[in-house]
Amino acid sequence: MIAGVARWLSSLRLRRAILWGLVCAAGMEIVTGSLLAAPAELLDRVVAEVNDEVILWSQLIEAEERAGGPSDSRSVRALERAEILETMIDAALLRQEGERMGLEPPAEQIAEAVDERVDEIEAGWPSTHTFNEALAAMGETRATLRQRLRREETEAWLRRAVVMARMGPPPADLELTPQFDLAQIVLSCRPDAPESLALQLHRECLELRERAIEGEDFALLALHHSEDTVTAQRGGDIGVVDPSLLDPGIAEALEGLSDGDITLPIRTEQGWHLLLVKRVITPRQQWQMAEFERARREIVDDLRRRSHIRVHLNEE
Numbered sequence: 001m002i003a004g005v006a007r008w009l010s011s012l013r014l015r016r017a018i019l020w021g022l023v024c025a026a027g028m029e030i031v032t033g034s035l036l037a038a039p040a041e042l043l044d045r046v047v048a049e050v051n052d053e054v055i056l057w058s059q060l061i062e063a064e065e066r067a068g069g070p071s072d073s074r075s076v077r078a079l080e081r082a083e084i085l086e087t088m089i090d091a092a093l094l095r096q097e098g099e100r101m102g103l104e105p106p107a108e109q110i111a112e113a114v115d116e117r118v119d120e121i122e123a124g125w126p127s128t129h130t131f132n133e134a135l136a137a138m139g140e141t142r143a144t145l146r147q148r149l150r151r152e153e154t155e156a157w158l159r160r161a162v163v164m165a166r167m168g169p170p171p172a173d174l175e176l177t178p179q180f181d182l183a184q185i186v187l188s189c190r191p192d193a194p195e196s197l198a199l200q201l202h203r204e205c206l207e208l209r210e211r212a213i214e215g216e217d218f219a220l221l222a223l224h225h226s227e228d229t230v231t232a233q234r235g236g237d238i239g240v241v242d243p244s245l246l247d248p249g250i251a252e253a254l255e256g257l258s259d260g261d262i263t264l265p266i267r268t269e270q271g272w273h274l275l276l277v278k279r280v281i282t283p284r285q286q287w288q289m290a291e292f293e294r295a296r297r298e299i300v301d302d303l304r305r306r307s308h309i310r311v312h313l314n315e316e
Contacts, residue, residue: 048085049310050092060085060313085313091159093303094296098158105157113153114146121145166295167288176283180243180254182275183218183236186228189271198267205265205272212262218276227271240281250275 045057063084125131135141140148185208187201208225212218219235226232243251250273253263263275281289 047311047313048089049308049312050089051096051308053092053096055085055088055092060088063088082313085311089309089311090296090300093300093307094159094162095155097299097303098162101162103158103161105154105161110150110153110157114149117149117153118142118146163292163296163299166299167291168295170284170287170291174283174287176286177242177244178283179240179281179286180257181240181278181281182238183222183278184228184231184238184276185218185222185226185236185274186231186270187225187272188227189267191269198272201272202265202267205274209262209264209274212274212276218262236276 046054047057047060048055060081064081067080067084122128122131125134132142135145185205187205189198189201208221212221219237222232222236226236231238243254246254247266247268249266249268250263253266253275254277257263257277257280259277259279261277263273263277266273266275
């Protein structure tokens with residue numbers, strides 16, 4: 001059942017939501033340059049015009065890499081690239097609208113966000129020295145990195161602020177059940193497997209759970225041990241699911257769990273499952289996410305009608 005949910009998560013509609021999430025959460029620098037810029041700045045190749053700004057080919061390729069890299073299929077890659085470009089255009093329109101409205105992000109909030117991102121990036125390197133060396137190899141310093149991140153965070157804040165200004169009030173009574181953002185490790189075990197094998201796999205699940213609780217990366221454990229091929233390559237990630245759509249035993253095991261909790265081994269027809277609750281999405285949060293997307297789509301549709309947009313993606 002979980003594998004089926006995971007396959008569903010790759011649908012076009014959800015991928016569009018994920019792409020938008022990448023833009024908003026990462027604060028991607030979408031549009032640079034101006035239509036009045038010096039010609040040398042446009043040699044990169046313009047793939048879209050958004051009012052008086054342009055999106056360059058290099059920015060589109062960078063966004064594609066952030067979204068997981070290009071597909072192996074040429075036809076699929078072309079569709080995905082066009083989809084990413086449309087998402088970038090939407091983001092540019094929202095940022096421009098925020099600037100037109102004169103919105104100003106709180107300086108302290110932006111500074112904190114930049115600090116968090118710098119710390120997160122640096123944590124991926126063995127030492128401060130190697131991190132600084134990597135920056136130098138890319139032609140950056142800590143100062144230029146912070147400057148770029150500050151610009152990205154400011155633009156992301158503007159986009160969110162424009163949408164949130166259009167959101168309506170939450171309903172008094174939200175008739176929704178919590179949803180769960182999950183990752184899993186699966187050890188395959190057929191329902192008719194010998195009891196001795198089932199017990200052995202149960203013990204292995206308990207050992208993996210203990211290793212995760214003691215601090216090992218759940219995603220790496222899933223990558224190396226999970227036998228669900230669909231989710232293992234994503235570090236066990238399933239995505240956000242409604243527990244009512246899951247196996248009853250799994251739904252019951254999720255009741256009352258909080259962010260970061262790991263279930264005990266759960267037996268289904270597929271085998272033994274360990275589930276990591278990455279986050280619990282409350283009914284109010286579900287409403288906020290749905291209302292944010294409704295307001296965003298409404299604003300973007302209006303902005304597109306009133307804006308000068310030209311796409312040159314397929315032009316040589």
